[in-house]
Amino acid sequence: MFCRNCGNDIDPKAFVCVKCGVRTGVGSKYCANCGTEKDPGSSVCPRCGFVGVVPPAANPLQKSRIAAGLMGILIGSLGVHNFYLGYTGKGIAQLLLTLLSCGFLYPISYVWGLIEGIMILTNNINEDALGVPLRE
Ligand SMILES: [Zn+2]
Ligand SMILES: [Zn+2]
Structure with missing residues:
Protein backbone atom coordinates (compact mmCIF):
# COMPACT_ATOMS: atom_id res chain seq x y z
CA MET A 1 0.00 0.00 0.00
CA PHE A 2 1.17 3.53 -0.77
CA CYS A 3 0.59 6.82 1.02
CA ARG A 4 -2.01 8.85 -0.86
CA ASN A 5 -0.34 12.05 0.22
CA CYS A 6 3.35 11.48 -0.60
CA GLY A 7 3.48 8.16 -2.49
CA ASN A 8 5.67 6.51 0.15
CA ASP A 9 5.42 2.69 0.37
CA ILE A 10 3.76 1.94 3.73
CA ASP A 11 2.65 -1.05 5.78
CA PRO A 12 -1.00 -1.91 4.92
CA LYS A 13 -1.73 -2.16 8.66
CA ALA A 14 -0.24 1.26 9.47
CA PHE A 15 -2.57 4.08 10.48
CA VAL A 16 -0.29 6.93 9.51
CA CYS A 17 2.45 7.40 6.93
CA VAL A 18 5.87 7.28 8.60
CA LYS A 19 7.25 9.72 6.04
CA CYS A 20 4.71 12.55 5.97
CA GLY A 21 2.62 11.71 9.08
CA VAL A 22 -0.66 11.86 7.21
CA ARG A 23 -3.26 9.24 8.10
CA THR A 24 -3.55 6.35 5.64
CA GLY A 25 -6.41 6.77 3.21
CA VAL A 26 -6.12 10.56 3.44
CA GLY A 27 -4.88 12.51 0.44
CA SER A 28 -5.50 12.18 -3.26
CA LYS A 29 -2.19 13.01 -4.92
CA TYR A 30 -0.94 9.41 -5.24
CA CYS A 31 -2.52 6.05 -6.00
CA ALA A 32 -2.79 3.89 -2.87
CA ASN A 33 -2.41 0.75 -4.98
CA CYS A 34 0.66 1.45 -7.16
CA GLY A 35 2.06 4.72 -5.77
CA THR A 36 1.77 6.59 -9.07
CA GLU A 37 1.29 10.34 -8.91
CA LYS A 38 -2.19 11.10 -10.21
CA ASP A 39 -4.72 13.85 -10.71
CA PRO A 40 -5.94 14.84 -7.19
CA GLY A 41 -9.38 15.60 -8.62
CA SER A 42 -9.87 12.07 -9.92
CA SER A 43 -10.40 9.02 -7.72
CA VAL A 44 -9.31 6.57 -10.45
CA CYS A 45 -5.60 5.85 -11.02
CA PRO A 46 -4.58 6.36 -14.68
CA ARG A 47 -1.94 3.61 -14.46
CA CYS A 48 -3.60 0.68 -12.66
CA GLY A 49 -7.26 1.75 -12.71
CA PHE A 50 -7.48 1.47 -8.92
CA VAL A 51 -10.47 3.34 -7.56
CA GLY A 52 -9.73 5.16 -4.32
CA VAL A 53 -11.86 4.36 -1.29
CA VAL A 54 -14.40 6.78 0.09
CA PRO A 55 -12.76 9.45 2.26
CA PRO A 56 -12.74 8.62 6.01
CA ALA A 57 -15.16 11.47 6.70
CA ALA A 58 -17.86 9.47 4.95
CA ASN A 59 -17.24 6.41 7.12
CA PRO A 60 -20.23 6.16 9.50
CA LEU A 61 -18.32 3.84 11.83
CA GLN A 62 -15.90 6.56 12.85
CA LYS A 63 -16.57 8.02 16.28
CA SER A 64 -16.24 11.74 16.92
ZN1 LIG B 1 3.08 10.00 3.27
ZN1 LIG C 1 -2.41 2.98 -9.43
Whole structure:
Protein backbone atom coordinates (compact mmCIF):
# COMPACT_ATOMS: atom_id res chain seq x y z
CA MET A 1 0.00 0.00 0.00
CA PHE A 2 1.17 3.53 -0.77
CA CYS A 3 0.59 6.82 1.02
CA ARG A 4 -2.01 8.85 -0.86
CA ASN A 5 -0.34 12.05 0.22
CA CYS A 6 3.35 11.48 -0.60
CA GLY A 7 3.48 8.16 -2.49
CA ASN A 8 5.67 6.51 0.15
CA ASP A 9 5.42 2.69 0.37
CA ILE A 10 3.76 1.94 3.73
CA ASP A 11 2.65 -1.05 5.78
CA PRO A 12 -1.00 -1.91 4.92
CA LYS A 13 -1.73 -2.16 8.66
CA ALA A 14 -0.24 1.26 9.47
CA PHE A 15 -2.57 4.08 10.48
CA VAL A 16 -0.29 6.93 9.51
CA CYS A 17 2.45 7.40 6.93
CA VAL A 18 5.87 7.28 8.60
CA LYS A 19 7.25 9.72 6.04
CA CYS A 20 4.71 12.55 5.97
CA GLY A 21 2.62 11.71 9.08
CA VAL A 22 -0.66 11.86 7.21
CA ARG A 23 -3.26 9.24 8.10
CA THR A 24 -3.55 6.35 5.64
CA GLY A 25 -6.41 6.77 3.21
CA VAL A 26 -6.12 10.56 3.44
CA GLY A 27 -4.88 12.51 0.44
CA SER A 28 -5.50 12.18 -3.26
CA LYS A 29 -2.19 13.01 -4.92
CA TYR A 30 -0.94 9.41 -5.24
CA CYS A 31 -2.52 6.05 -6.00
CA ALA A 32 -2.79 3.89 -2.87
CA ASN A 33 -2.41 0.75 -4.98
CA CYS A 34 0.66 1.45 -7.16
CA GLY A 35 2.06 4.72 -5.77
CA THR A 36 1.77 6.59 -9.07
CA GLU A 37 1.29 10.34 -8.91
CA LYS A 38 -2.19 11.10 -10.21
CA ASP A 39 -4.72 13.85 -10.71
CA PRO A 40 -5.94 14.84 -7.19
CA GLY A 41 -9.38 15.60 -8.62
CA SER A 42 -9.87 12.07 -9.92
CA SER A 43 -10.40 9.02 -7.72
CA VAL A 44 -9.31 6.57 -10.45
CA CYS A 45 -5.60 5.85 -11.02
CA PRO A 46 -4.58 6.36 -14.68
CA ARG A 47 -1.94 3.61 -14.46
CA CYS A 48 -3.60 0.68 -12.66
CA GLY A 49 -7.26 1.75 -12.71
CA PHE A 50 -7.48 1.47 -8.92
CA VAL A 51 -10.47 3.34 -7.56
CA GLY A 52 -9.73 5.16 -4.32
CA VAL A 53 -11.86 4.36 -1.29
CA VAL A 54 -14.40 6.78 0.09
CA PRO A 55 -12.76 9.45 2.26
CA PRO A 56 -12.74 8.62 6.01
CA ALA A 57 -15.16 11.47 6.70
CA ALA A 58 -17.86 9.47 4.95
CA ASN A 59 -17.24 6.41 7.12
CA PRO A 60 -20.23 6.16 9.50
CA LEU A 61 -18.32 3.84 11.83
CA GLN A 62 -15.90 6.56 12.85
CA LYS A 63 -16.57 8.02 16.28
CA SER A 64 -16.24 11.74 16.92
CA ARG A 65 -13.19 12.76 18.93
CA ILE A 66 -14.92 15.87 20.29
CA ALA A 67 -18.03 13.94 21.37
CA ALA A 68 -16.02 11.18 23.05
CA GLY A 69 -13.71 13.68 24.76
CA LEU A 70 -16.57 15.80 26.11
CA MET A 71 -18.41 12.72 27.34
CA GLY A 72 -15.30 11.67 29.25
CA ILE A 73 -14.85 15.11 30.80
CA LEU A 74 -18.52 15.74 31.65
CA ILE A 75 -19.94 12.32 32.51
CA GLY A 76 -16.84 10.11 32.44
CA SER A 77 -17.64 8.71 35.89
CA LEU A 78 -20.46 6.76 34.22
CA GLY A 79 -18.08 5.37 31.60
CA VAL A 80 -20.21 6.82 28.79
CA HIS A 81 -17.22 7.75 26.60
CA ASN A 82 -15.88 4.18 26.87
CA PHE A 83 -19.26 2.70 25.92
CA TYR A 84 -19.34 5.12 22.99
CA LEU A 85 -15.89 4.04 21.78
CA GLY A 86 -16.64 0.35 22.36
CA TYR A 87 -14.39 -0.11 25.41
CA THR A 88 -17.27 -1.78 27.21
CA GLY A 89 -15.18 -3.42 29.95
CA LYS A 90 -13.63 -0.12 31.02
CA GLY A 91 -17.01 1.62 30.80
CA ILE A 92 -18.65 -0.96 33.05
CA ALA A 93 -15.76 -0.67 35.53
CA GLN A 94 -16.24 3.10 35.77
CA LEU A 95 -20.01 2.80 36.01
CA LEU A 96 -19.85 0.17 38.76
CA LEU A 97 -17.19 2.11 40.64
CA THR A 98 -19.60 5.04 40.80
CA LEU A 99 -22.82 3.14 41.40
CA LEU A 100 -21.77 0.27 43.71
CA SER A 101 -19.92 2.58 46.08
CA CYS A 102 -23.07 4.75 46.34
CA GLY A 103 -20.98 7.65 45.08
CA PHE A 104 -18.26 7.13 47.67
CA LEU A 105 -15.68 6.28 44.99
CA TYR A 106 -17.18 8.79 42.58
CA PRO A 107 -14.09 11.08 42.71
CA ILE A 108 -11.91 8.22 41.46
CA SER A 109 -14.12 7.37 38.49
CA TYR A 110 -14.65 11.09 37.87
CA VAL A 111 -10.90 11.79 37.63
CA TRP A 112 -10.43 8.59 35.61
CA GLY A 113 -13.04 9.70 33.07
CA LEU A 114 -11.70 13.26 33.09
CA ILE A 115 -8.16 12.08 32.30
CA GLU A 116 -9.40 9.82 29.51
CA GLY A 117 -11.53 12.65 28.11
CA ILE A 118 -8.49 14.91 28.02
CA MET A 119 -6.37 12.12 26.48
CA ILE A 120 -8.99 11.73 23.73
CA LEU A 121 -9.07 15.47 23.02
CA THR A 122 -5.27 15.76 23.05
CA ASN A 123 -4.86 12.86 20.56
CA ASN A 124 -3.38 10.47 23.13
CA ILE A 125 -6.31 8.15 22.48
CA ASN A 126 -6.67 7.99 18.72
CA GLU A 127 -8.90 5.04 17.98
CA ASP A 128 -11.92 3.17 19.23
CA ALA A 129 -11.97 -0.43 20.50
CA LEU A 130 -12.09 -1.74 16.93
CA GLY A 131 -9.02 0.25 15.92
CA VAL A 132 -11.00 2.70 13.77
CA PRO A 133 -9.35 6.16 13.94
CA LEU A 134 -11.46 8.85 15.59
CA ARG A 135 -13.09 11.51 13.42
CA GLU A 136 -11.73 15.01 14.07
ZN1 LIG B 1 3.08 10.00 3.27
ZN1 LIG C 1 -2.41 2.98 -9.43
